[in-house]
Amino acid sequence: MARMSISVQSLRRVLVLFIGALLTIAAPDASFAQDPFTEFFGGLFGGPPHGYGHRGEPRVRRIMPHRENRGPTYWHGQTDNPRRAAKRTDGATTDQSQTAAATQPTFFVATVGDTLGQLLADGLKEGFSDRPDVAILRMGKESSGLVRDxxxxxxxxxxEIAADAQKINVAVVMLGSNDRQAIQQGQESYEPLSPRWREIYAARVDAVIAAFKEKNIPVIWVGLPVMKNERLSADMAQLNEIFKARAAHADIPYVDLWDALTDEHGQYSAFGPDINGQIVKLRSADGVHFTEAGARSVAHFVEGEIKKYYDAYRQQAPVAGVPAATPSEESKDAAAPQQPVAAAPANGQPIIFRSPVGGPSAAPTLPERPAVGPAQQLTGVGSATELAKKTPAVRPVDPGAPAQALVRHVFVEGGDQSPRDNRADDYSWRPPANAATPPN
Known part of the structure; x- marks a missing residue:
């Protein structure tokens, strides 16, 4: 009994010490946590002192932060291994530096113009974002134009841009939205869109184009879009006529944006399809400028012309003085749409089609067909189980037959065909047989 009581007392002491250890353990910091069970029992069985490691340091377990939404470090070229980091900084050329050197821009596109031209440059940057060798140079000037020199x-x-040390492969010009002003020359002032105003304005357009062409830089002129204000839109349409005429005279591409930003009725529309076909807002609240999606859509129409020069540059096709390669005659023939050619008749005479209304003569009549044809046996004469076969002999076509005469009359001579009773083209009205006779 004494042994039993001693064992119970020893067990109680162990429990008291265990509970006391749980109550006296305190976390040193909010970001740390201890393992009381391991530390307590480790101390009982000859381990280090309670709550301490082998070197007398507090035994703690660090709680690592949650890493679920953190991207992998190797994606950005980082590493947690200092040896690997040292290898990258020892002066040797790395793959990342080689990739950066290989993707340096080699094809430069200068976008000049007013605010609309700057928005176009933003759209072109996004459009060529997948081509690191193409650089879009934003060289516009806000509130500028060709009137207020x-x-x-x-x-x-x-x-100055064409003669700059920075080599330009293509120049894209889009301006004119601020040019509804009088041109001042000396003491003379010319009203907008007057005959003399048009002459001076066209000469300035030619001067901009010539500045780039003198340095063998191709020029792409982009027309102005439709505007929300009807009067402003009408003036922009007249400026587009000047741009288009001067571009044709200089033999440079002209990109027309007018129809691309109108609705099905040809009117201004702030909404339209983006490059993915989704209906989004393309114009800003002022009815003049583009939204981000609108700038991207407008740039889509210009990218095609830029890529022509880009492909020629990649193929080293242009020669001195000729920026773009001229397509061969075979490619022209392949690209040109095939025009349908009418087949000539056998006798060499042209076929003349006339209106079927009021034919030159009455249509030939066909013989009446019986309602019920003659009865034919389904089995042959010699065999009672074999079906009758069609004779292989083909009767020659008689050009004088009534059917051939009717075909010639309707489809060659352009005549009409007389209606037949109870047929679809019989429009004659017949009163019903049981209709009452009106009184006299």
Missing amino acids: DFYDWPKSAK
């Missing part, structure tokens, strides 16, 4: 002289600036 005292504010910004675009013919002069175009010469």
